Amino acid sequence: MSALTVGEALVAELRRREVACVFGIPGVHTIELYRGLAASGIRHVTPRHEQGAGFMADGYARVSGKPGVAFVITGPGLTNTLTPMAQARSDSVPLLVVSGVNPTASLGKGMGHLHELPDQLKLAKTVALLSEQVSDADQLDPVVDRAFQRLTTERPGPVHIEVPLDVAAHPYVAAPIALSHTECQAGTDLISDAASRLAEAGRVVIVAGGGAKRAEGALQALAEALDAPVVQTVNARGLMHDHPLTVPASPSLPAVRNLIEDADCVLALGTELGPTDFDMYATGQMAEMHGLIRVDRCRDQLARHTAKVAIHGDVELVVPVLAASLPKTAKKGEGEMRAKLARTAALDEIGPDYREIVDILNAIRDAVPNALVIGDSTQPIYAGNLYYDHDRAGGWFNAATGYGALGYGIPAAVGAAIAAPSTPVVCIVGDGGAQFSLPEIMAAVDENLPVIFVIWNNSGYGEIATSMTDVGVTVIGCNPTPPDFAATAKSFGIPYFEARAEPQVVARKLRDAVAVKGPSMIEITAAKLAPTKD
Missing domain, CATH: 3.40.50.970 (Thiamin diphosphate (ThDP)-binding fold, Pyr/PP domains)
Structure with missing residues (x-):
């Protein structure tokens, strides 16, 4: 049995990581990837443009919760995919773009090769969270492992791997390495502090972002325990549908801003507090958030806004623990009325x-x-x-x-x-x-x-x-x-x-x-x- 090429081995590595579908347009610079694709069991979907491949992978990732994967050719294939990569970065969507690149010896020489860019890897790095080249056969496993580490831990986004044409055809000789995963572990002291502040507050408001969309049950239990209206950003819509505490309205609307500013404690879950959600009218101001508590899987995001308590962790893991740390007796107050008034006023304002x-x-x-x-x-x-x-x-x-x-x-x-x-x-x-x-x-x-x-x-x-x-x-x-x-x-x-x-x-x-x-x-x-x- 002949040895796998690097291109075939890359496809096998994707399959080992339970990738079920790849979106791509075959080209002469990705043939070695396609050599292994037909026998891999991975579904291939052909868009009509590489931008479509990236956006298809984005939509797949948002729904499946798994990384979306796109195969694109060197040069124009990669540049056509930069827009989907930028959208995925903005919305924290795990997107893996695998591209070809010209033969190693030609890179950076400006010789006029087909699809040549001055520095494709550097260009991808302006958008990707991580962009690496498989420079030799023995680098395949480490590069793929680092890519999936970045896709599945911390805040997700676009990751790029490029494989030079000559390397893609090389025999694969590296031994597989064990996958490793790190979990975002929230400190128990921080959760206890947050729970105490929430329990003592009289008017809590929860702001749910896209990072909360897979935590609906725990979020509803927490909101009911705190008697807290739940404001949803765009990527959190659909949470707690038709619930009396839900506020399915933009935090840019004055009524919702007022609701947030009236709170004595705001719990922000999985939201970057970005202006396209919180200041879409470009006033230069966001609602003041008193007693802000944040939960986010990205340390960088947590550092960008001052909070009383900043908890580093996945919302779906932290919220159940937070809810369990609260007093057993649920609050009885005016949460449902506050939510209703905000909904009514917000609908009028649009x-x-x-x-x-x-x-x-x-x-x-x-x-x-x-x-x-x-x-x-x-x-x-x-x-x-x-x-x-x-x-x-x-x-x-x-x-x-x-x-x-x-x-x-x-x-x-x-x-x-x-x-x-x-x-x-x-x-x-x-x-x-x-x-x-x-x-x-x-x-x-x-x-x-x-x-x-x-x-x-x-x-x-x-x-x-x-x-x-x-x-x-x-x-x-x-x-x-x-x-x-x-x-x-x-x-x-x-x-x-x-x-x-x-x-x-x-x-x-x-x-x-x-x-x-x-x-x-x-x-x-x-x-x-x-x-x-x-």
């Missing part, structure tokens, strides 16, 4: 146009319960990010916060559907954003994925046009002509439905689309942009 859109989002949720709703930067997503109560923890996510990359929604929905094949997936994108990644729908066709692609068609970049108008700038560049989406769906070979922007109509079309059992498209005709004014 305005009538967004309230109408939230009604449509509610109709989508009720028509397709327990769905994954993945979005792009478009009006329904902006509205929902301000106020929307989803019914599935981790089931609402998009790229309209953090790095804010357009083109995310369609490929991320493909990755999500592969990670959760028995769960309905609804992808909400605008007509403008859809054109960034529309061909990726064909990956859903290839894989026969039951994704409902909802196109919000207002014939342009509606939110940008509104922002320009609000500050007295003449609207220009916001009216790109959308394609004929009915004809596009036909060319893709998928069912097409058209709906007015009315809750009952959209819900009916959603139920029709669910019955398809494969990919489909719904075009919602929204109010068109005003003509550009000279």
Whole structure:
């Protein structure tokens, strides 16, 4: 039996670490990776662009909780994937990008090789949490091990491995090394201190971020014990759906800021307290958080905001211990009333146009319960990010916060559907954003994925046009002509439905689309942009 090549061995290492799916476009610079892929049992999904590969891997990771993996070629393959890597870094998504690179002897020489970059590894390091080269066969195991250490401990994000063309074809001679994992261990003294402060406080507010999305049961028990309203950032939506203590509204809204500032103790769980969640209107200020207690798996994050108590650890591990450290008698107070007042005021603050859109989002949720709703930067997503109560923890996510990359929604929905094949997936994108990644729908066709692609068609970049108008700038560049989406769906070979922007109509079309059992498209005709004014 012939020895494995380094490329084959890398695939085997991924399989050993329970990688089940890889997103990638084969190329001459990744052939040695594909040599081992067919026999590995790892599923391969082919996007239409490397950016799509990265976003698919991102969506897969968010839903599965495991690292998403993308294979890309040297040069343009890697540069096309930098945008998904930046989004993953912003949203703490474990993303592994494996790329080729030119032969070792050519690197940095500027000889004009195919796909050559001056320094590909250095370029990747500007975005990746870790970027390493497999410089020789005996370096494969240490590099892969360090990559997975970084993906699975501390705060996750994008990691990059590059394999030179000559090294990829070398015989693999290194012996496997044992995997090692470190856990974030929270100090018992810190937890006791936090529990005492929470028990003594009269008005606790919990702010839940994306790091709390897998701790729903423990979070609800803690909130009930503390009689504490729970404010959810965008990546935490779906937690404690329809619970009287839930506040599914942006902490940028004045009503929610007031709720937070009125608290005498704020418990922030798995949130970086970033401005796209906490100061999206760019006022330069965030709500003052009295008696702040933070729990986060990233030490660097904990150091960026002064807190009374900073606990380094995973929210899903710390919260049950914290709850168990509280007095057995639950607090009885006005938590539910405080939450209700904040919800009512926040919904009023988003305005009538967004309230109408939230009604449509509610109709989508009720028509397709327990769905994954993945979005792009478009009006329904902006509205929902301000106020929307989803019914599935981790089931609402998009790229309209953090790095804010357009083109995310369609490929991320493909990755999500592969990670959760028995769960309905609804992808909400605008007509403008859809054109960034529309061909990726064909990956859903290839894989026969039951994704409902909802196109919000207002014939342009509606939110940008509104922002320009609000500050007295003449609207220009916001009216790109959308394609004929009915004809596009036909060319893709998928069912097409058209709906007015009315809750009952959209819900009916959603139920029709669910019955398809494969990919489909719904075009919602929204109010068109005003003509550009000279």
